[in-house]
Amino acid sequence: xxxxxxxxxxxxxxxxxxxxxxxxxxxxxxxxxxxxxxxxxxxxxxxxxxxxxxxxxxxxxxxxxxxxxxxxxxxxxxxxxxxxxxxxxxxxxxxxxxxxxxxxxxxxxxx
Amino acid sequence: xxxxxxxxxxxxxxxxxxxxxxxxxxxxxxxxxxxxxxxxxxxxxxxxxxxxxxxxxxxxxxxxxxxxxxxxxxxxxxxxxxxxxxxxxxxxxxxxxxxxxxxxxxxxxxxxxx
Numbered sequence: 693x694x695x696x697x698x699x700x701x702x703x704x705x706x707x708x709x710x711x712x713x714x715x716x717x718x719x720x721x722x723x724x725x726x727x728x729x730x731x732x733x734x735x736x737x738x739x740x741x742x743x744x745x746x747x748x749x750x751x752x753x754x755x756x757x758x759x760x761x762x763x764x765x766x767x768x769x770x771x772x773x774x775x776x777x778x779x780x781x782x783x784x785x786x787x788x789x790x791x792x793x794x795x796x797x798x799x800x801x802x803x
Numbered sequence: 804x805x806x807x808x809x810x811x812x813x814x815x816x817x818x819x820x821x822x823x824x825x826x827x828x829x830x831x832x833x834x835x836x837x838x839x840x841x842x843x844x845x846x847x848x849x850x851x852x853x854x855x856x857x858x859x860x861x862x863x864x865x866x867x868x869x870x871x872x873x874x875x876x877x878x879x880x881x882x883x884x885x886x887x888x889x890x891x892x893x894x895x896x897x898x899x900x901x902x903x904x905x906x907x908x909x910x911x912x913x914x915x916x917x
Contacts, residue, residue, distance in 0.1 A: 735907040794846030
């Protein structure tokens with residue numbers, strides 16, 4: 693298995709632009725999570741899905757953030773419009789009973 | 804999210820020494836306590852985990868000690884090696900969400916000096 697696959701690895705965008713982060717979870721994992729990591733706030737849970745259904749989005753910072761999981765093998769996290777304070781590393785993770793597996797992350801820089 | 808407090812923020816240990824990282828939690832509903840290891844440019848990777856029905860779990864050089872009454876758990880790395888230099892995160896989640904929705908500590912940057 694290739695693990696959790698995230699794309700792109702790096703994204704640099706201008707303030708106000710739309711940004712879409714992508715994630716392919718491990719096949720057979722029934723939960724998918726989006727986390728954001730910054731020096732100041734550490735690892736923050738943004739949203740998670742169970743069987744493609746959003747379960748808890750209370751960590752999504754603002755309406756500018758949205759996430760979808762149209763099928764078991766794909767999820768997106770969208771920021772529109774992006775702001776400099778959104779600069780962070782965004783991780784996707786999927787899980788089964790053995791625990792979480794994280795992707796390598798997308799480093800987002802909003803200038 | 805319920806808080807998990809982790810200390811120290813950074814730790815320097817000599818090769819062969821013991822590294823100890825501590826975490827404390829508040830939510831008594833937490834019953835799954837994993838530790839993750841993260842290298843620069845990588846995502847966190849599961850290192851070892853414990854449930855509160857045991858007070859200690861050991862895997863190789865890594866040991867979790869768990870104190871349910873104090874709501875504290877710790878990671879001990881025996882015979883620390885330079886390759887252990889990484890950031891370590893404790894985490895916790897409640898049983899009713901099972902392996903889901905982990906709350907992470909703030910992380911400890913470990914440096915093992917040769």
